[in-house]
Amino acid sequence: MxxxxxxxxxxxxxxxxxxxxxxxxxxxxxxxxxxxxxxxxxxxxxxxxxxxxxxxxxxEAIMNAQQDAIEPLLESQGLQRLVDITLVWSHRLPADPLLRAGVELSLGHEAFADGTPFESWRELMAVYLREAHELGQLREGVDPEAAARFVVGACTGVQLYARQVDGRQSLPRRVEEMWDCLLPGIAAPGTAHEYDAGVARGERLARGQVAA
Amino acid sequence: MxxxxxxxxxxxxxxxxxxxxxxxxxxxxxxxxxxxxxxxxxxxxxxxxxxxxxxxxxxEAIMNAQQDAIEPLLESQGLQRLVDITLVWSHRLPADPLLRAGVELSLGHEAFADGTPFESWRELMAVYLREAHELGQLREGVDPEAAARFVVGACTGVQLYARQVDGRQSLPRRVEEMWDCLLPGIAAPGTAHEYDAGVARGERLARGQVAA
The missing domain is CATH 1.10.10.60 (Homeodomain-like)
Structure with a gap:
């Protein structure tokens, strides 16, 4: 049996x-x-x-599994999808060893000299930034590939900061602040307020309540 | 004798x-x-x-010495000063053990659970973001303190990304991309192009050629 x-x-x-x-x-x-x-x-x-x-x-398998833990929760598209990925990540990180291991792997000196821990996130971010571009959501002149690289780097640093200051309790709020700084720069002029990067949305999404 | x-x-x-x-x-x-x-x-x-x-x-002494290595090179003010600090840092980091040690200290799990490695940078960034606010350089609604926290976190993450991908050779270019994404979001509307975050300016400043 x-x-x-x-x-x-x-x-x-x-x-x-x-x-x-x-x-x-x-x-x-x-x-x-x-x-x-x-x-x-x-x-x-x-x-x-x-x-x-x-x-x-x-x-590598752990790094790839990170996204499988987040993507099925989301139905939004373009720039809001990009935001949503970071919201769910910021809410789940403190309690999810798999996501935390992914972060830890990106800090290693020795392993993955080729940047592997960052590449799969960068590719995912680039997919939705290209979608945002096709939907006319991006400010003229924003390069989806460059923005994807920056968002991945910024998320990595913001979580390190939150880890050192308060054991990541403030991470969802720090990610909201990140988008406050970033959305007016990458979204088409006058549209930044159309996206929701708030802590409340992140909580809902991380609990599995799908929002378009 | x-x-x-x-x-x-x-x-x-x-x-x-x-x-x-x-x-x-x-x-x-x-x-x-x-x-x-x-x-x-x-x-x-x-x-x-x-x-x-x-x-x-x-x-702690090493962390405090980082800024002493950069600040005397600069004469700019407000938002350009903020940019210039990151430019010199990005150019000097690959060759300066003191700056690299400062970065390494910010990655440590064990030490400085209070966020010390980030705090002195955040304070420095906040000084020039407040100056930028007083000079009318900031977009309405940008909080200098929140932006300072974000810039410090973003720089940390961007250098980690560059370290993994190519041993930090691309860091000056990544910092330029950071400001491409960020300046239109935090500078007053229509003024982002007035600031220079280019690799060439960073090289000049890092060699000690002062630019206002």
Whole structure:
């Protein structure tokens, strides 16, 4: 009466990712020994190498999983979608080891010298900034690719600031302030007030209450 | 024929700060053992405790010294001064262990849970944003304190991104992109083009060629 093989494989994969996310979050990527991760997951090295190939492969899977935790909650488009992604992220980060591990991975000196931790977020931001451009929502002259790079960098720094000052309790408010500074610069003139980056919207979205 | 006592004290202080900056930059704050710092400086623990009280005191002195390395180069005011600080910082960071140590200290999990590494930068940014407000340079509704917090966070994140992607070679260009996104949002309508955040200006200022 064992589980089907495929289901077991999915659960093993998930257990390794959850355990690694917690250990990355607690010890940083460099300090997260494979044995610590295996002990936390209650699994063998064979399982880790079978599913992910290496510690780096495991870290990449965690980074990719971040967006899967956020995107299904959202139905908005263009610039509001961009804002919404950061709102949900800012509300869920304090309680979600997976999102926190993603942040921790972006701080590592050693691993991912190619910028991997930033690239998948940048690509996601660029998708919605290009959509915003097509919808006529962007100020003339705003380059969606440059703006995507900046938003990813800014979110990273804003959460570091909030972490140091108050353990990230103020992060949703800091993200609202970020958009207060940023929206009048990237939205078409006179339209910044049409977007909602408020803490209340972020709370609703993070609880799974979809808003267009 | 020894040096005057006071001059020797100044040199000892500087030697400790330079050695600590290098070691923080290479090993992070947590990994920077006091013995490593003393060995690099060629000095004793007594000197460190006499001048700084603790490793944390030494780190604080390094953070405060960052601004002393930048401010004397600048004569601009208001919003252009704010921009200029970030330009010089972005040009000098790749080659200046002191500035890099300041950045490294802001990433530490353990030390400075009170946000110290960010606070002195935030205060400096706020001085010039308030000046910009008094000069009528800010868009109506922009809060100088909130904007100062955001600029410090954004700079931190932008340099992390540049560090991961290309070892900070692109940092001056990323800072220019930051201001492209940000100036139209915080400057009075129609005035963003009056400010120069270009890589060429940053190079000039970082070489000590003063520009108003």
């Amino acid at each position: 064992g589980q089907p093989k495929q289901e077991r494989a999915v659960q093993t994969r998930l257990a390794l990712m959850r355990a690694a996310a917690e250990v990355f979050d607690e010890h940083g990527y460099a300090g997260a020994g494979i044995n610590k991760i295996l002990k936390r997951a209650g699994l063998t090295a064979g399982a880790l190498y079978f599913h992910f190939g290496s510690k780096e492969g495991l870290a | 020894g040096q005057p006592k006071q001059e020797r004290a100044v040199q000892t202080r500087l030697a400790l700060m330079r050695a600590a900056a290098e070691v923080f930059d290479e090993h992070g704050y947590a990994g920077a053992g006091i013995n490593k710092i003393l060995k690099r400086a060629g000095l004793t623990a007594g000197a460190l405790y006499f001048h700084f009280g603790s490793k944390e005191g030494l780190a």
